[in-house]
Amino acid sequence: MSLPRHIAIIMDGNGRWAKKRLLPRAAGHRAGLKRMISLTEHVFERGIGYCTLFALSAENLARPQEELSAIYELFRAYFTGQIPVLREKGIALRVIGDLSLLPADVAALIEENTKKTEGGTRGNLTVAIGYGGRQDILSACNRAVREGREVTAETFGSMLSTGGMPELDLLIRTGKEKRISNFLLYEAAYAELYFSEKLFPDFTARDLDRAIGEYEQRERRYGKV
Numbered sequence: 001m002s003l004p005r006h007i008a009i010i011m012d013g014n015g016r017w018a019k020k021r022l023l024p025r026a027a028g029h030r031a032g033l034k035r036m037i038s039l040t041e042h043v044f045e046r047g048i049g050y051c052t053l054f055a056l057s058a059e060n061l062a063r064p065q066e067e068l069s070a071i072y073e074l075f076r077a078y079f080t081g082q083i084p085v086l087r088e089k090g091i092a093l094r095v096i097g098d099l100s101l102l103p104a105d106v107a108a109l110i111e112e113n114t115k116k117t118e119g120g121t122r123g124n125l126t127v128a129i130g131y132g133g134r135q136d137i138l139s140a141c142n143r144a145v146r147e148g149r150e151v152t153a154e155t156f157g158s159m160l161s162t163g164g165m166p167e168l169d170l171l172i173r174t175g176k177e178k179r180i181s182n183f184l185l186y187e188a189a190y191a192e193l194y195f196s197e198k199l200f201p202d203f204t205a206r207d208l209d210r211a212i213g214e215y216e217q218r219e220r221r222y223g224k225v
């Protein structure tokens with residue numbers, strides 16, 4: 001089978017990575033961010049067009065303020081420092097999720113700076129922040145109801161925050177758990193699932209290649225024989 005066009009990663013295991021090293025959870029998130037940067041570079045070098053990363057769920061916002069503050073600080077750094085890098089590489093950066101759940105300055109920075117990468121044609125990087133799959137589906141439903149229109153698989157898909165992206169081919173979760181945790185619920189209908197035992201900061205480009213290699217071996221039948 002050919003290379004996936006759209007891959008997504010549930011970047012899980014930062015906290016446990018830090019705990020193993022007797023470090024604060026924030027150190028795990030810092031290591032995770034470093035890993036996220038190197039992996040996305042690898043994804044687009046391999047010619048995969050769409051990469052969607054789960055960075056913070058809507059449910060994660062109930063975590064202790066200390067941890068959230070550390071994560072927001074990393075967002076400030078990422079959405080400042082990586083913008084020129086992504087622009088240079090021709091990668092369009094988007095964020096999906098409910099930014100109103102974030103501190104106003106972080107939300108504003110994200111909105112303003114992602115715009116600077118618009119028009120990138122070499123790849124599409126989407127970071128899910130304050131995101132929930134159910135919430136995304138419900139808000140699309142409510143919009144359809146408000147507009148008084150019936151939806152079809154095509155029109156509904158385009159109303160989700162991932163609207164316009166090609167179908168999700170490969171969904172990877174690092175960090176041992178085997179669940180979707182409210183990520184791309186609708187989009188994952190026929191995605192191939194890949195679970196890695198590695199904690200996200202330890203998940204290397206080689207591990208990603210292994211996941212892609214396994215994807216290429218799988219037979220996707222979509223219910224047919």
Ligand code: IPE
Nearest residue numbers: 011012013014015016055056
């Ligand atoms: C994933 O790592 C990143 C976020 C959810 C922000 P975790 O923070 O969930 O790490 P573990 O699962 O506790 O190890």
Ligand code: IPE
Nearest residue numbers: 010011012054055056057181
């Ligand atoms: C999923 O990880 C969310 C992200 C990786 C951003 P969680 O750590 O929040 O998921 P659960 O709590 O193990 O289901």
Ligand code: MG
Nearest residue numbers: 012013014175
């Ligand atoms: Mg976790």
